[in-house]
Amino acid sequence: MKEKIKVLFICLGNICRSPAAEGAFLNLVKQKNLTHLFEIDSCGTSGYHDGDLADPRTRKIAEKRGIHLTHRSRKLNKKDLTYFDYLLVMDENNLDDVRSLTNDINIQGKIILFGKFRSDSGAPIVPDPYYKNEIAFEMVQNLVEDCSSGFLNFLGVDECLK
Numbered sequence: 001m002k003e004k005i006k007v008l009f010i011c012l013g014n015i016c017r018s019p020a021a022e023g024a025f026l027n028l029v030k031q032k033n034l035t036h037l038f039e040i041d042s043c044g045t046s047g048y049h050d051g052d053l054a055d056p057r058t059r060k061i062a063e064k065r066g067i068h069l070t071h072r073s074r075k076l077n078k079k080d081l082t083y084f085d086y087l088l089v090m091d092e093n094n095l096d097d098v099r100s101l102t103n104d105i106n107i108q109g110k111i112i113l114f115g116k117f118r119s120d121s122g123a124p125i126v127p128d129p130y131y132k133n134e135i136a137f138e139m140v141q142n143l144v145e146d147c148s149s150g151f152l153n154f155l156g157v158d159e160c161l162k
């Protein structure tokens with residue numbers, strides 16, 4: 001059997017953006033019957049919310065889209081950098097924080113702003129909604145769904161069926 005494509009979504013707290021992205025991407029690959037091709041996880045650059053479920057606002061909006069989030073927050077560790085094939089970060093702070101953990105150019109090449117996969121010409125950033133209102137959380141959900149489609153297209157696995 002072919003090796004799975006290992007994808008790690010990374011934000012600061014691992015309770016808003018990266019669990020939303022994990023859930024959206026998992027939901028998309030499920031819809032396309034491509035689950036068997038992937039290993040998908042998320043984490044935070046901080047350990048502020050270690051062990052917590054996603055923020056209730058994140059879970060509520062995901063639930064409305066039929067996505068049930070059960071992920072528990074965890075902090076990024078050094079092993080993640082070698083283990084995962086794609087390290088998808090949400091903003092420039094995450095990018096700097098993850099980049100600062102390694103000098104290995106192979107790992108540096110795996111660190112990508114998830115927002116680069118959005119379908120419009122907006123900034124390649126998934127903005128932190130934590131101190132904002134529900135509209136910001138809804139925007140995050142829309143953006144991670146859009147970027148999930150773009151990322152799946154980028155991988156080109158659509159046609160690689162069962």
Ligand code: 4NP
Pocket residue numbers: 011012013014015016017018048128129130
């Ligand atoms: P996230 O949002 O990085 O999208 O999970 C945040 C969650 C918590 C905090 C900051 C951002 N915090 O400062 O506790």
